Amino acid sequence: MSAIETTELAPGYRIPRIVRGGWQLAGDHGAVDRERAITEIGAFVAAGLNTVDGADIYTGVEALYGEFNARRRAAVGTAGGTSVDISERTSGGAPLQVHTKCVPDFDDLPRVDAAYIRRIVIRSLQRLNVQQLDLVQFHWWDYAVPGWIEAAQALAGLQREGLIAHLGATNFDTPHTLAMLDAGVPLVAMQSQYSLLDRRAENGFTAMGAQRGVQLLCYGTLAGGFFSERWLGAVEPGIQPGTQPGVELGTEPGAELTNRSLVKYKLVIDDFGGWAAFQQLLQALKAIADKHGVRIATVATRWVLDRPGVAAAIVGARYADHLADTLAVFTLKLDAQDHALLAPILAAHPGIEGDTYTAERDKNGRHGRIMKYNLNKT
Numbered sequence: 001m002s003a004i005e006t007t008e009l010a011p012g013y014r015i016p017r018i019v020r021g022g023w024q025l026a027g028d029h030g031a032v033d034r035e036r037a038i039t040e041i042g043a044f045v046a047a048g049l050n051t052v053d054g055a056d057i058y059t060g061v062e063a064l065y066g067e068f069n070a071r072r073r074a075a076v077g078t079a080g081g082t083s084v085d086i087s088e089r090t091s092g093g094a095p096l097q098v099h100t101k102c103v104p105d106f107d108d109l110p111r112v113d114a115a116y117i118r119r120i121v122i123r124s125l126q127r128l129n130v131q132q133l134d135l136v137q138f139h140w141w142d143y144a145v146p147g148w149i150e151a152a153q154a155l156a157g158l159q160r161e162g163l164i165a166h167l168g169a170t171n172f173d174t175p176h177t178l179a180m181l182d183a184g185v186p187l188v189a190m191q192s193q194y195s196l197l198d199r200r201a202e203n204g205f206t207a208m209g210a211q212r213g214v215q216l217l218c219y220g221t222l223a224g225g226f227f228s229e230r231w232l233g234a235v236e237p238g239i240q241p242g243t244q245p246g247v248e249l250g251t252e253p254g255a256e257l258t259n260r261s262l263v264k265y266k267l268v269i270d271d272f273g274g275w276a277a278f279q280q281l282l283q284a285l286k287a288i289a290d291k292h293g294v295r296i297a298t299v300a301t302r303w304v305l306d307r308p309g310v311a312a313a314i315v316g317a318r319y320a321d322h323l324a325d326t327l328a329v330f331t332l333k334l335d336a337q338d339h340a341l342l343a344p345i346l347a348a349h350p351g352i353e354g355d356t357y358t359a360e361r362d363k364n365g366r367h368g369r370i371m372k373y374n375l376n377k378t
Contacts, residue, residue, distance in 0.1 A: 004048035005330050007311050009215060010166050010188040013134075015051045015097060017305055018326055019217060020044050021316035022054040022061045023261070034064065036319060041068045041096065043320040047327060050094035053191075053217070053314050055101035055137075056120055057375035062127035065098050069129040072096070099135040099191075099217070100124050101170060102155060106373035109145040114154040120376065121158050137168040137191050137217075141373060142361070143176060152185040159186070168217070173355035174204045177214065187214050189311060192356045194218035194304055195227075196281060196346065197265075197272045200356050206309035215311035218304050222315060224265035227300040232282045236275035237266065260370055267366055271352040271359075281345050288338045294328050302332045303342070 005017040025032055041052070054061040102120050104112045124133055138155055140148035158164050168189035169177065181187060190209065194201045194216060201216060209215060222228070237257050257263050269278045285296045292299070304313050315326055352359055360367040 003330060004327075005305075007215075009135075009311055013166055013188075015312055016049050017312045018049055018301070018329060019099065019312045019314045020049055020052045021219065021314040022052055022058055022065075024316045024318040025054075025061045025064060026058040032060075032318060034060075038064060038068050038071070040320040041065070042072075043323060044317075045094060045096055047323060048094070049323075049326070051097040051099065051134075051312075053099045053219075055103060056124055057101065057103045059375070062098075062100060062124055065096065066127050066129035069096060073129075097134045098128055098130075099137060099168070100128070100133060101137045101139060101191075102151075103139045103170075103376055104141075104151065105376045106141045108374075108376075109140070109142060109147065112147050112151050114150075114157070117151055117154040118158065121155070121163055125163065132162060133164045135166045135168055135189065136164050137170040137189070139170045140172075142363075148176075149180060149183050149185075152180045153183060156185050171357040171360070173358055174208050175355075177205070178208060178212070181212050181214070189215050189217050190356075191217045191219060191314070193220040193268075194307070194310070195221050195223055195268075196285075196300055196303055196342070197223055197268050197278075198351055199346075200352060200354060200358075201309070202307075203353075203355055205356055206307070209309045216309050217312050217314060218310055219314040220265065220268070221301050221304045221313040222297050223268060223300075224261040224316075226262075226265050226269065226278070227282075227285070227297050229286070229296055231278075232286055232296070233279070237262075260372075263370055264367070267370075268352065273349040273351075277345070277349050281342075281349075284341045284345055288334070288341060291338075292332055294332055295325050297322075298325055298328045298332055299334070299338075301326075301329045302334055305329065306334060 006014050007017055008014050025037055052065060054065060056062065102117060104116065108116070121133065121136065125131065136155060138152050140151065155164065155167055159167055166188050167186055168191060169180065169187055170191035172190060177187065177190060192201050192205070198220060206216065257266060269275065272278060282296065285299050288299045289296050301313050301315065304310060359365060360371065362368045
């Protein structure tokens with residue numbers, strides 16, 4: 001088995017450098033076999049990937065993790081003795097560490113107060129079947145609506161109360177992250193999109209994070225699955241739903257992209273330079289992957305993990321089918337020749353401009369129009 005790389009996200013809190021993403025368990029990507037999903041969490045934990053990402057707005061995901069916690073606790077009690085808290089080590093391996101979020105609905109932002117934030121946190125505790133949340137990542141849809149500093153401070157108060165162990169945020173840019181830090185919110189992590197296609201985190205955030213102790217938890221590393229052999233040489237798919245019903249993705253021009261994740265990352269590919277530029281990047285990644293005996297996704301993930309300021313990459317997985325490929329990241333070492341192959345492509349295609357998540361904050365823009373803004377029913 002590969003040696004699992006870990007990092008200290010905060011004093012006394014260590015995570016593997018691959019965090020299992022939970023968005024695919026929410027059902028937007030197709031039906032989820034809930035029983036299989038719960039069971040296979042154990043496969044990730046046993047392999048050393050004991051940290052998962054979720055959110056209050058990922059339908060059913062916190063409850064799924066909570067069911068795993070309940071079953072594991074019951075199994076420990078049955079195996080011999082007293083019931084133990086899930087944070088303690090058990091016969092199943094390391095404790096399950098859950099990173100969740102606090103995402104007030106867009107329409108609720110003017111009404112968010114400390115009581116609203118407390119309701120979200122209490123609900124997450126109940127769903128996850130724990131007494132303390134490992135990491136809560138705060139998001140605020142619209143900076144123009146006041147109250148985001150106060151909401152973050154309310155979370156800090158719940159941390160002092162013992163309901164939350166560590167605080168992070170998600171999709172804040174550099175100046176607004178600094179504002180929270182300066183207001184006394186002890187952020188240790190920022191969840192942000194970061195990949196070979198989207199390098200906005202390098203436009204100021206990573207330098208600030210290094211100075212202020214905020215590390216990156218990176219999503220979008222595999223561009224929703226576009227970084228794979230499947231898309232190498234494929235004809236460019238369309239992004240308009242319903243244009244070609246029944247056509248397998250990527251098989252002919254205008255093929256339908258059937259979920260929001262693929263649409264989202266196709267837009268990122270367009271910003272990178274379009275399908276031809278993406279194919280050039282995939283060809284380079286394939287050459288590197290073949291040289292090292294791994295997959296394209298493994299190379300794309302390793303590249304992100306090697307960037308300054310990155311604590312971990314969040315890799316979405318509904319089940320454990322590709323666990324071996326995921327673990328291969330920890331044995332891969334990219335060399336100077338590999339970076340030399342990628343460098344001219346990346347230099348020619350800087351990708352989407354601006355600070356982290358700036359483009360997505362335009363609700364009427366290309367990226368903002370595909371978002372769902374009201375998924376948190378408190």
